[in-house]
Amino acid sequence: MNKSVGIKDVAAAAGVSVTTVSHVLNDVSYARVGAETRERVHDAAQRLGYGPNRMAQALRTQRSGMIGFISEEIATTPHAGRIILGAEETARARGYNIMIINSAITGSQDSRESDVADLLDRQVDGILYATMYHRRLAVPKNLAGVPAVLVDSEDTSQTVCSVIPDEVRGARSAVQTLIDAGHSRIGMITNTDDVPATHSRLRAFKEALADAGLVFDGNLVQTEPSEVPGGYAAASRLLDRPDRPTAVFCYNDRMAMGAYRAAAELGLRIPQDVSFVGFDNQQLIAENLYPALTTVALPHYEMGAWAATQLIDAIEGKTDLGSLVARPTILDCPLVVRDSVAPPPG
Amino acid sequence: MNKSVGIKDVAAAAGVSVTTVSHVLNDVSYARVGAETRERVHDAAQRLGYGPNRMAQALRTQRSGMIGFISEEIATTPHAGRIILGAEETARARGYNIMIINSAITGSQDSRESDVADLLDRQVDGILYATMYHRRLAVPKNLAGVPAVLVDSEDTSQTVCSVIPDEVRGARSAVQTLIDAGHSRIGMITNTDDVPATHSRLRAFKEALADAGLVFDGNLVQTEPSEVPGGYAAASRLLDRPDRPTAVFCYNDRMAMGAYRAAAELGLRIPQDVSFVGFDNQQLIAENLYPALTTVALPHYEMGAWAATQLIDAIEGKTDLGSLVARPTILDCPLVVRDSVAPPPG
DNA sequence: ATGAAAGCGCTAACAG
DNA sequence: CTGTTAGCGCTTTCAT
Numbered sequence: 079m080n081k082s083v084g085i086k087d088v089a090a091a092a093g094v095s096v097t098t099v100s101h102v103l104n105d106v107s108y109a110r111v112g113a114e115t116r117e118r119v120h121d122a123a124q125r126l127g128y129g130p131n132r133m134a135q136a137l138r139t140q141r142s143g144m145i146g147f148i149s150e151e152i153a154t155t156p157h158a159g160r161i162i163l164g165a166e167e168t169a170r171a172r173g174y175n176i177m178i179i180n181s182a183i184t185g186s187q188d189s190r191e192s193d194v195a196d197l198l199d200r201q202v203d204g205i206l207y208a209t210m211y212h213r214r215l216a217v218p219k220n221l222a223g224v225p226a227v228l229v230d231s232e233d234t235s236q237t238v239c240s241v242i243p244d245e246v247r248g249a250r251s252a253v254q255t256l257i258d259a260g261h262s263r264i265g266m267i268t269n270t271d272d273v274p275a276t277h278s279r280l281r282a283f284k285e286a287l288a289d290a291g292l293v294f295d296g297n298l299v300q301t302e303p304s305e306v307p308g309g310y311a312a313a314s315r316l317l318d319r320p321d322r323p324t325a326v327f328c329y330n331d332r333m334a335m336g337a338y339r340a341a342a343e344l345g346l347r348i349p350q351d352v353s354f355v356g357f358d359n360q361q362l363i364a365e366n367l368y369p370a371l372t373t374v375a376l377p378h379y380e381m382g383a384w385a386a387t388q389l390i391d392a393i394e395g396k397t398d399l400g401s402l403v404a405r406p407t408i409l410d411c412p413l414v415v416r417d418s419v420a421p422p423p424g
Numbered sequence: 425m426n427k428s429v430g431i432k433d434v435a436a437a438a439g440v441s442v443t444t445v446s447h448v449l450n451d452v453s454y455a456r457v458g459a460e461t462r463e464r465v466h467d468a469a470q471r472l473g474y475g476p477n478r479m480a481q482a483l484r485t486q487r488s489g490m491i492g493f494i495s496e497e498i499a500t501t502p503h504a505g506r507i508i509l510g511a512e513e514t515a516r517a518r519g520y521n522i523m524i525i526n527s528a529i530t531g532s533q534d535s536r537e538s539d540v541a542d543l544l545d546r547q548v549d550g551i552l553y554a555t556m557y558h559r560r561l562a563v564p565k566n567l568a569g570v571p572a573v574l575v576d577s578e579d580t581s582q583t584v585c586s587v588i589p590d591e592v593r594g595a596r597s598a599v600q601t602l603i604d605a606g607h608s609r610i611g612m613i614t615n616t617d618d619v620p621a622t623h624s625r626l627r628a629f630k631e632a633l634a635d636a637g638l639v640f641d642g643n644l645v646q647t648e649p650s651e652v653p654g655g656y657a658a659a660s661r662l663l664d665r666p667d668r669p670t671a672v673f674c675y676n677d678r679m680a681m682g683a684y685r686a687a688a689e690l691g692l693r694i695p696q697d698v699s700f701v702g703f704d705n706q707q708l709i710a711e712n713l714y715p716a717l718t719t720v721a722l723p724h725y726e727m728g729a730w731a732a733t734q735l736i737d738a739i740e741g742k743t744d745l746g747s748l749v750a751r752p753t754i755l756d757c758p759l760v761v762r763d764s765v766a767p768p769p770g
Numbered sequence: 771a772t773g774a775a776a777g778c779g780c781t782a783a784c785a786g
Numbered sequence: 787c788t789g790t791t792a793g794c795g796c797t798t799t800c801a802t
Contacts, residue, residue: 084795084796085795085796085797086795086796094772094773095772095773095774096773096774096795096796096797097772097773097774097775097797097798098771098772098773100796100797100798101772101797101798104797106797106798110771110772111771111772112771112772115771115772129541129544129545130545130795130796131483131545131547131794131795131796132545132546132547133479133482133483133488133546133547133794133795133796134483134778134794134795134796134797135795135796135797136479136778136796137477137479137480137483137777137778137779137780137794137795137796138777138778138795138796138797138798139778139796139797140778142479144523144546147524152505152508152509152512155502155505156501156502156505156708158505159498159501159502159504159505162498162524162526163498163526166498166524166525166526167526170525170526170542175523175524175525175542175546176523176524176525177490177521177522177523177524178493178508178512178521178522178523178524179512179516179521179522180508180509180512180513180516195475196516196521198475199475199476199477199478200478200479200490200521201477201478201479305712306711306712306714310714332708332712335712336712339714342688360708362502362678362706362708362709363708363709363712365652366651366652366678366681366682366709368656368685430779430780431779431780431781432779432780440788440789441788441789441790442779442780442781442789442790443781443782443788443789443790443791444787444788444789446780446781446782447781447782447788450781452781452782456787456788457787457788458787458788461787461788476779476780477778477779477780479778479779479780480778480779480780480781480794481779481780481781482780482794483778483779483780483794483795483796484779484780484781484782484793484794485780485781485782485794486794771802772801772802773800773801773802774799774800774801774802775798775799775800775801776797776798776799776800777796777797777798778795778796778797779794780793780794781792781793781794782791782792782793783790783791783792784789784790784791784792785788785789785790785791786787786788786789786790
């Protein structure tokens with residue numbers, strides 16, 4: 079059907095040996111081939127539509143040029159796509175391809191190991207392991223010894239390199255944008271999950287307040303599950319107070335969506351009466367709420383790209399991942415300014 | 425590091441030849457091996473943690489067990505993830521893995537061909553080609569002759585097998601649910617894109633009305649770009665009429681989101697004063713609007729799974745894709761009932 | 771400056 | 787019932 083043309087066909091067509099073909103096509107440095115021969119080879123290859131059989135190449139060189147990508151619940155979050163995209167584009171630019179495997183987030187440790195084993199049988203040169211949200215993770219044992227990097231998660235055993243978002247700086251810039259707009263009574267809607275983001279964002283909230291010389295009022299932080307109904311409930315409590323805050327930092331965009339409804343029901347206009355800022359930059363929500371939500375973007379694409387770059391550098395011996403395992407690499411979360419922030423009323 | 429254990433290590437450990445190992449591990453039918461030997465081989469393989477080198481295997485058998493997956497803009501839509509998931513899970517269950525490539529939707533025909541070529545060099549056994557929304561497509565020339573199936577798009581040259589959603593039946597069930605609730609003045613918000621979905625959904629709207637003996641009123645269909653602001657604008661016009669419809673079928677969930685705002689601004693309650701039904705089942709929106717939006721789901725997972733199944737069947741010679749190219753296979757779009765539909769007021 | 775040949779890890783005739 | 791051996795398509799050492 080397709081590639082019936084092999085290196086020997088090219089050799090025959092160019093009237094040279096396969097060695098020569100291999101040499102010129104791979105630009106082997108030490109082998110010296112006549113300029114005219116070079117051209118003949120390139121021509122023949124071109125004409126026949128030759129492309130090397132990457133499996134044969136891999137078998138011989140012990141380098142598959144494939145990167146395994148394990149993603150938890152590929153589908154559930156639109157974010158996962160950005161990580162894959164970052165990794166794929168980066169890898170491809172360097173001649174690598176991505177082999178993708180979905181891993182159920184509910185899967186057992188055994189099933190995770192067999193995901194890795196699958197990829198290893200495929201002779202991938204390295205593995206990217208992405209989680210659907212930032213958290214700490216016990217990596218499959220058989221990942222040890224394989225070039226690997228974790229994306230959006232940290233290894234509990236500190237044995238594999240990882241890249242995560244800078245939750246604290248991101249959250250601080252979110253709160254700062256509220257402070258800069260002139261707010262001094264600022265509330266926060268936080269969530270109930272025991273994940274790094276919860277702690278980091280809350281801590282950043284307090285720090286930003288403190289740095290601005292504002293007092294932290296525990297009554298102005300309301301906790302609920304991190305979904306739209308939770309945001310609605312938390313915001314309702316916050317905005318119904320006589321001394322309601324004039325601005326609210328929401329744990330994420332989904333909670334902000336709920337907060338919008340709470341504000342609407344109380345007859346509060348956004349941003350004239352109350353300002354909001356979210357986190358995550360879930361485009362579908364942030365762009366489409368009215369008014370559009372100012373929020374903080376998670377660097378999914380960048381994490382994917384960074385991870386792929388490091389992994390490939392390690393595979394090619396340009397880097398030692400070992401030097402990076404000590405603590406996760408942290409990537410910036412930029413503020414995305416839209417229309418939900420204004421100076422406080424009055 | 426990883427798989428330094430090969431078939432000959434197993435052979436040595438089990439005290440048999442590599443042939444025997446290959447035979448028992450692959451359950452070769454014709455080769456007859458003693459039960460006790462079988463066990464020894466399995467034991468040894470187990471003990472050494474042997475897994476076959478899939479590249480060597482592929483090189484030898486001319487079957488890579490890899491499926492190439494080309495996806496336009498993997499990241500942009502959450503939907504793409506569901507297609508990948510359907511394909512990946514199905515493929516994996518049958519011993520195949522997915523090699524993924526992102527193809528810019530803006531890419532040239534040449535770049536598409538090189539995407540395919542890349543995969544072909546990798547010796548994939550077949551290719552799945554997914555678009556980010558249902559449309560007609562000129563497939564790369566070099567896809568001809570390769571087992572392939574298109575997901576969510578149709579081949580303009582009718583030469584490759586494809587699977588698409590049943591827009592018409594989906595839209596009809598959306599409209600029907602409005603009719604069943606007792607509505608007789610039903611409006612539609614449609615869009616400006618010249619894509620199959622636009623035409624199918626509008627046609628279905630008219631057919632459903634006709635079948636129910638309701639008259640079609642051109643004033644009750646408003647056209648705008650298929651995003652939230654468009655939905656807002658179209659719905660505003662529709663609901664501001666003295667003879668406003670009591671129910672509205674929205675081209676998609678994003679437009680429905682805009683329509684919700686239009687209703688709110690006019691002081692209309694959903695669903696008491698006006699019912700809405702959307703299309704696409706974009707969970708982030710449909711589940712989180714208030715009230716939650718009744719809509720029609722696109723069978724992304726199912727299309728991915730169906731495509732992978734057919735492709736693998738074809739690869740394994742169980743099916744001839746040729747028999748399916750004549751027209752696309754159409755998969756059902758189920759109605760997802762939530763809270764945005766009620767009987768008309770009064 | 772170019773070619774012959776070995777061998778990557780595996781499967782599948784073919785021999786015994 | 788089990789073992790020998792020839793490649794799959796390529797890279798690379800070593801000869802020429």
